[in-house]
Amino acid sequence: MSTLIVIAKTPVPGRVKTRLTPPFTPQEAAALAEAALADTLRAARETDVEHRLLVLDGVPRTAWHRDFTVVPQVPGTLDRRLAAAFAQAALRDPGPVLLVGMDTPQITPDLLRSCLPGAEDAEHTEDTEGTDAAADATLGPADDGGFWCLGFREPRGLDLEAHLVGVPMSTDHTGRDQLGRLRAAGLSVRLAPTLRDVDTVEDADHVAALVPESRFGVRFRDLRQRLDVPAGTGPRP
Template sequence: MTTLLVIAKAPVPGRVKTRLTPPFTPRQAAELAEAALADTLAAVAATPAGRHVVVLDGAPGPWLPPGFEVMPQSGGDLDERLAAAFAACAGPALLIGMDTPQVTPRLLAPALDFAAHDAWFGPAADGGFWALGLAAPDPALLLGVPMSVPETGAVQYERLRASGLRTGLLPRLRDVDTAADAAEVAALAPGGRFAACHRRLSAPAPVVR
């Protein structure tokens, strides 16, 4: 059974998207995070898989659609938390984050096919990665990979290749980390919740005369 995992943090002001402040307030940053998460979960829900799982730091909220299992994130650094998420899967698994609301079922579907690949890798524009798929989830493939640094993606990709895995490449996507990222991603997917939220929060304040 193939599992589609979303690793996420509950959109609580002051705990998510802190690099968006300024220009956005902590509450606005949390609104953008919630919209990004909602778009991501909608794309995941529309992608056929045996299981749809949110690996969550925090408590579920009204943004969680039906049909998802919720798995609490483990403790430790990010590499340990990602490894633990894969360790909970008995078969092939694809893991993505919540920072690419432009993702679509069309982008995700190929990475659930492991007939010709042992792994899938989705590079991010900031040097990280937005997707990682493993036909045989092995936590050792992630443990020790330095996270949230410019070379994260390169190290993770080389780890896959050095392990002899036939690795398929997914398109490079931009994560929403900064205000510039948010504007670009909103423009890439103008019909989504994230774009609508970004337009609302970025609209000029009315002039009081």
């Protein structure tokens, strides 16, 4: 049994993707966030897991309940909300759990399956401990120094708050700090591929070029053309 968590905000103008404004309006930034969330939920739906949780800050929309259990985020800082999301999953099932956000619409079901802690197919990952043994945790670094995914093989037996609460979020060393916290607790950690979050227009241009036919790619291309926003460099070599 395994669980996939998507932690997200309802795309309300002025509350999401604020670093895209300007050049986009708050309404346009929210439309990009909604497209990114739709792509993320689609990838999660197509991933073969037993349970899917959408841990949401905001009012859910009817379509989001399809194939997901929708639960509200707890109040507090992001580190506490992450710990609570894992605890919600562990209450439902003691098996492996993987958490992702809504900022990486380029993720695929194959990537998500391979990132589940304990996954036999390690094609997309590298074992940081230098062994093929199943790792206790998975961490997916982000280009900006954060992380795009985090997972635990047996979350019910862990002190989740001790592993998460107090790690500084939204910094250029969040991923490194989180990795250090897990290793200091004696957990073996497998690194997933590094991905780029969508925070800025340059990020959005890069990710849209990777997945041009996704809802995010189509929406970004349409808005950029209509607003004459200069294109960035596209995907890195």
